[in-house]
Amino acid sequence: MTLQFSLGSAAPETVDTPCVVVGVYENGVLTSAAARVNTAAQGAIKQQIESGDISGKAGSTNVLFAPPGLTAKRVLVVGLGVQKSFDGARYQKIHLEAARALARLPIDSAVSYLTEVEVPQHDATWRVRTAALAADHATYRYTATFKPREKSSQPELGTVQFASGEDASIGLDQAKAIAEGVRFARELANLPPNICNPAYIADQATLFAERHEKVSCQVLDHVELEKLGFGSLLAVGRGSANKPKLVVLEYKGGNEEKPYAFVGKGITFDTGGISLKPGPGMEEMKFDMGGAAGVLGAFVAAVKMQLPVNLVCVVPAVENMPDGDSYRPGDVLTSLSGITIEVLNTDAEGRLILCDALTYTAQTFQPRAIIDAATLTGACVIALGKHASGLMTKHDDLADELLAAGEHALDRAWRLPLWDDYQVQLESGFADVANIGGKNAGAITAGCFLARFTEGQRWAHLDIAGTAWDEGRKGLATGRPVSLLAQWLIDRAGSGS
Template identity: 85%
Template structure:
């Protein structure tokens, strides 16, 4: 469900709405909005604090129904934790929990005053943007492949207003555009691989381009890529009945002749591992192996919706990695688009094999200002950083710092890993210019080192989102990362 967001300036005790949302810290300290509601309601909130029904722990919620003296039908009180340690991450968390609690109520609208809470180092626009994105994230429901259900007779939350004035308007506009990009990314990644295959990704990109001025889409099929010399990418797709596509989206929002920024996203729509077959348990999660593609497409959508004054290219190599009599094998030697030959030591290290050709094509065709790839590339990155931070690699300190700053701003964080040439020796081959894996040590880094060989002369960065692109488990959903990070980085460049 898509929430409609707006700003409001009415007093919390007098706004007529199905529900107002206010905050209480762990020591019983009420925010200014909560204090006004409490005064109007003759101490109703303080009484619940004193009785222990409201403890103020971060993310906890309590409901007051139809309190006398308050115009709203309900008051949702959200715990903020300790005031002294309150920060951006906690602010995001309490807004997600508030939205989840609202979603469980039989209401169609609410007004949140959590945006008035002081978050050190962040202004009103940031607070509103973060709150809106948190609410949209919590409201997302995957329904595409369920049997259609009868519409519930009870109302559902469709509109959410935030306390804020003109200084928050820019944050709200950004949130609406970024939320759309995140939803696009999540939906693409959540779809099953029998629907979201290379042809489907290409068709969705073409539809988006047809609906927007300044946007064009080009799709290269396997025959065209064969003519051009995409030997590495095409090898990965050889075992699948779903032929590879190279999807190229262009947005011309900047000055004519300005070099574009370029995003490249790994689009393995399903990864069996190929001949180096993955174990069965957990293989169903490999539909998420196109999380990088989903992320860069979502970032492209958000940039277009924001009307950013930049030129932007989004390139997605969309491929399925399957075992078959025609599949590529361990010990095959492939000739990449760059001319470098690659010894295949493991067919499950396929993401880098499609990315290397896509990166070469993007660099040669568009000569971008900056080239950034996003990929669910290595399990090693998940071991190193877990589910909280994406792995960032770049030889350009300034670019790495920009991306880390964008991640900190949006709470879509990345952590830099070294990309030293010391690691390149692990990729040496006796039969080709480079091997496609570097052994079990420093697996995330050697994957980045492999890609670095195909981005010489480019201002390039690599984001390994294997740990952050989806939530684990049978019911885990795509997260939409790193859309927020990449869009913030683009907004910073546009500014």
């Protein structure tokens, strides 16, 4: 079930709903809505605070059932933490925890007053958008048919109304569109690799284009790619029975200006090839197309928002498998750009498909800016963990735009250097460049490799290896960096730059 959102302005003590949601800071400080509910309910919230049942700790939740004096059947009290240090990240956290708590209750709808909580430097539009996206993320369920959900006789949460004293309809509209893009990305990435192969990604992109005006899709198969000279990309896919595809989506929402371009790494499964990965945890390599899922999700969000921009989304979709025809360490490949590449490790394959896709995107569309997203290096996970995506670019203005978009969307990135000093690590005695640069600065040398194929382009690279999915047997795709990229496009549409 997809969560539905709306706006409302009814008083919290009189709203007719299965559950009303209010907030309490630590030290017993009530929000305005909580104070009104407390007064109408004859001090029920204060009594729980005095007894120690409600602590106000950030993200804590308590349910009051059938409190007297209220029309609502329940009150969900959410802890907001210390009031003086309240910020955007904590605001997001409380909405995530509130949605999880609501989803555990036998209710089909709720009204939240947490959107009235003031957040420094953020307006009502941001508060509503962030709340809706957090709720949608927290209540997401994997919906593939081979793991059907158990049918329940209890009601399931389907609608959340957010209270706002100001007009925040733009924020809600943006949230609905971005949430659809995030769900698109998460569903695609969560699918098993025997379903989500290069052809499947191509089919999903084609279906989306057929259903939306101003959107077109072109899919190049391995025969066409060979004719065009995609030597690096095709080498990675040689060992797989699932042939590579290059998926090209175009959205013409602007005038005649050049488009923005997204490029996403689409390794639908990565065994490492001849440089075989260890067996434990290899099942997570179905998420190695997280960059493709992310840029496709951002494309979906842009179309749904009807942004007045032109946008291109290019996805090289390839499976990296060991086989008698697989490419090998020691092979020398000729890329679409003409740059030759010595393969030192077949598990450094993402950059090999991206370099050809970046060359194609630049040559074909002459875009205003290119941003690629890729689950590229374990080194980035070591450097930044699971919280920030790695950002690399030689363009300070583009870095500033993306970092600001990430902060605003709470889908943050951290800039890593892309100095030419690191390029020496990629030197080869047998080709123009080697595909790995050794164990030191692995995320950066991967970015430096891609930089060789984007000379003259306004380009940025997002390494999302740490942020694209949650680890573990039940870990799911996160949908990042859809929110970051969507916000960057919103900003571009607003500034015209």
